[in-house]
Amino acid sequence: MSNNVPTGAEFKEQLRAGAPKMGLFLNSHSPTVAEQLAHSGYDWLLVDTQHGPMDHxxxxxxxxxxxxxxxxSMVRVAGYHDRGGIQQALDLGADGVLVPYINTAEEARQAVSCTRYPTAGTRSVYFPQRSMNKAGLLGxxxxxxxxxxVALQVETAACIENMAEIAAVPGVDMLFLGQNDLCMSMGLYEKYEFPHMYTSPELQAATETLISEARKNNVILGLFLFGTTRVAEFLAKxxxxxxxxxxLHHVLTQSAAYVQDLEKIAATEGKLWTRRPTALF
Known part of the structure; x- marks a missing residue:
């Protein structure tokens, strides 16, 4: 380990031991923003190629x-079928990948296979690549x-139904809970008024299934949240x-905070200023 940056194996060991690792998704295709956030103190940053406009x-x-x-660095790829995207992410130096929309153990096995060199998997080897610059080909x-x-996203009802088999697939390091998609897959947006689906008994039961199977297999638990209000709750779990x-969420929320401050400041000076109408905040 150099410059106090843990290896991937050390990073995973720390997570399995319960050490919190906080981070952000990156949806703007901006190296400048990525670099600034990499210096902000977050443990990890995930480039979201599933929902972001970045090419290779x-x-x-x-x-x-x-x-x-x-x-x-992590990269969210298109899915377990995205062999090219997984290959590019890892060859370009990503420390790992997040594979969305996993429904079955077979899909989980295919995802893992794309990330592992033979004979454990089917990842293609090639030299030189950025991933090899520090340690060389053999290193x-x-x-x-x-x-x-290797993180797999838990975001469908089928994934929860097959969780015992999925969590036991060799090579699965992390199961990453996507509450928004899971709620939609389970029909909870139709059943509950927002935001009560997030505290519904159905979602809580699904989450407990995930937690139980992850613990049985020593698999790391990951989670996407908007903001910090529920972080303590999930750390405890x-x-x-x-x-x-x-x-982009960080930009919007901080911008909204400044706009609200400006409205108050203007009012104290007897000046009327209000933000332009927007549906975002």
Whole structure:
């Protein structure tokens, strides 16, 4: 370990031991924003190629920017079928991948296979690559299977139904709870008025199933949240890899705070100023 940056294996060991690792998703395709946030103190940053507009060239620049600040880098790919996206992310130096929309153990096995060099998996090896610049071909490839972080997203009713089998798939390091999609998949947006689906007994039961199976298999628990109000709750439940939003969400919430301050300041001076109408806040 150099410059106090843990290896992937050490990072996972710390998470399994319960050490919290906080981070953000990156949905703007901006290496500049990525670099600034990598110096902000977050443990990890995740480049979201599933919902962001970044191509492989932009992803390359963003991963360089994250590395400059010492944060761990993750990439959310398109899915378990996205062999090309997984290959590019890891070759470009990502510390791990988050694979969305996992429904079955077979899909989980396919996702893991794309991240592992043979004979444990089917990842293609090639030299030179940025991932190999520090340790060389043998230094990187020889340790990649233990260092790469493989996270699977838990966001469908089917995933919860098959959780016992999914959590037991060898090579699954983390199960990452996406409450928004899971609520939609379970029909909770139709059943409950917002935001009561997030505290519904159905979602709580699904979450307990996830927690139970993860613990049986020594799998890390991850979670996406907007903001910090529920972080303590999920830390107490054993979630150690937690996102508190994304870069665009941070921009919007801080902008909203400044706008509210300006409205108050103007009012104290007897001046009428209100923000322009927006549906976002």
């Amino acid at each position: 060239e932009k992803l390359s620049n963003m991963l360089c920017a994250i590395a400059s600040g010492g944060a761990k 990187y490839a020889g340790n990649a299977n233990k260092n790469v972080i 054993g979630f150690s890899f937690i996102s508190v939003g994304n870069d």
